[in-house]
Amino acid sequence: MIGIILVTHGSFGSELIKTAEMIVGKQEEIESISMQEGSSLANIADEIESSIEKYAETGAIVFTDMFGGSPSNISMAYLGSKNVEVVSGVNLPMLVKAISVRKENKSLSAICEDCAESGKTSIIVAGQLLKGRA
Amino acid sequence: MKKVIFRVDDRLIHGQVIEGWVKYFKINNVVLVSDRVNGDPLQTMIYSSSLPPGTNLTICSMAEFLTSFNFKKYNKDFVLVLVESIDELYEAKGLLNEDVYINIGCVACREHKIEVSNTVFLNPAEIEKVCDIRDDYEVFIHKVPWETSVEIRNFTDLLEGNL
Numbered sequence: 257m258i259g260i261i262l263v264t265h266g267s268f269g270s271e272l273i274k275t276a277e278m279i280v281g282k283q284e285e286i287e288s289i290s291m292q293e294g295s296s297l298a299n300i301a302d303e304i305e306s307s308i309e310k311y312a313e314t315g316a317i318v319f320t321d322m323f324g325g326s327p328s329n330i331s332m333a334y335l336g337s338k339n340v341e342v343v344s345g346v347n348l349p350m351l352v353k354a355i356s357v358r359k360e361n362k363s364l365s366a367i368c369e370d371c372a373e374s375g376k377t378s379i380i381v382a383g384q385l386l387k388g389r390a
Numbered sequence: 391m392k393k394v395i396f397r398v399d400d401r402l403i404h405g406q407v408i409e410g411w412v413k414y415f416k417i418n419n420v421v422l423v424s425d426r427v428n429g430d431p432l433q434t435m436i437y438s439s440s441l442p443p444g445t446n447l448t449i450c451s452m453a454e455f456l457t458s459f460n461f462k463k464y465n466k467d468f469v470l471v472l473v474e475s476i477d478e479l480y481e482a483k484g485l486l487n488e489d490v491y492i493n494i495g496c497v498a499c500r501e502h503k504i505e506v507s508n509t510v511f512l513n514p515a516e517i518e519k520v521c522d523i524r525d526d527y528e529v530f531i532h533k534v535p536w537e538t539s540v541e542i543r544n545f546t547d548l549l550e551g552n553l
Binding site for chain 2: 265293294295296297322323324325326328329332333335336
């Protein structure tokens with residue numbers, strides 16, 4: 257199964273996994289790497305590298321919280337690795353989507369596209385829905 | 391705020407720099423000085439794509455920076471110069487002057503470090519260099535603009551790891 261690695265500022269990633277598991281149950285092959293203030297980039301890079309290695313055969317998606325942030329910048333350096341894709345802006349619907357769609361027989365890039373789409377379409381300004389009804 | 395900001399940040403362009411400095415002061419010009427990034431197409435792509443649209447990014451080697459950086463080119467517009475280490479700031483000491491805001495933002499925790507702030511960890515050799523720069527210019531530990539900056543005054547305290 258394709259591995260899911262969350263690389264985020266602070267404990268956002270580990271908490272997001274816990275939250276997703278409240279919805280979809282306990283998951284395997286999912287992990288988080290937390291970047292704290294004062295964390296060394298080299299150490300985080302080592303952690304990402306060893307996580308990616310675990311999924312060398314199956315492939316891995318690295319989800320990051322914010323494009324342009326350090327977790328994203330470091331993760332993107334692994335884009336050249338075989339079977340690795342990086343998706344930024346992770347949110348709960350995106351992660352839930354990833355958990356379900358990785359069980360399907362789809363390519364890594366197709367799964368990532370599904371995740372990105374799900375993450376984007378889940379963002380709704382609720383007031384706009386009411387306006388549509390009026 | 392002075393228009394020319396020299397920042398030491400081992401993460402170079404990241405959240406604090408984008409959301410903090412670049413957007414806060416509407417900085418249009420960023421100069422990233424790094425031999426490592428300059429020679430690496432993937433790193434160049436990563437940092438080039440991370441800034442908000444409309445921000446001009448120049449990536450150059452330290453040698454190029456030392457020979458070609460020209461304050462006047464920016465014509466009183468903001469320019470943020472990013473270097474990765476205290477050693478590199480020290481290398482560029484000749485370019486510093488009273489009009490430059492010298493900012494130490496993020497230097498990660500390593501072995502034998504001294505915690506100078508929650509994002510800045512320096513070894514004694516680096517502290518000596520900061521002190522040497524401080525003999526001529528003010529140096530501030532300043533993570534993001536809306537947080538209080540700490541001016542480094544007391545060298546003895548700093549060497550003991552206190553501010």
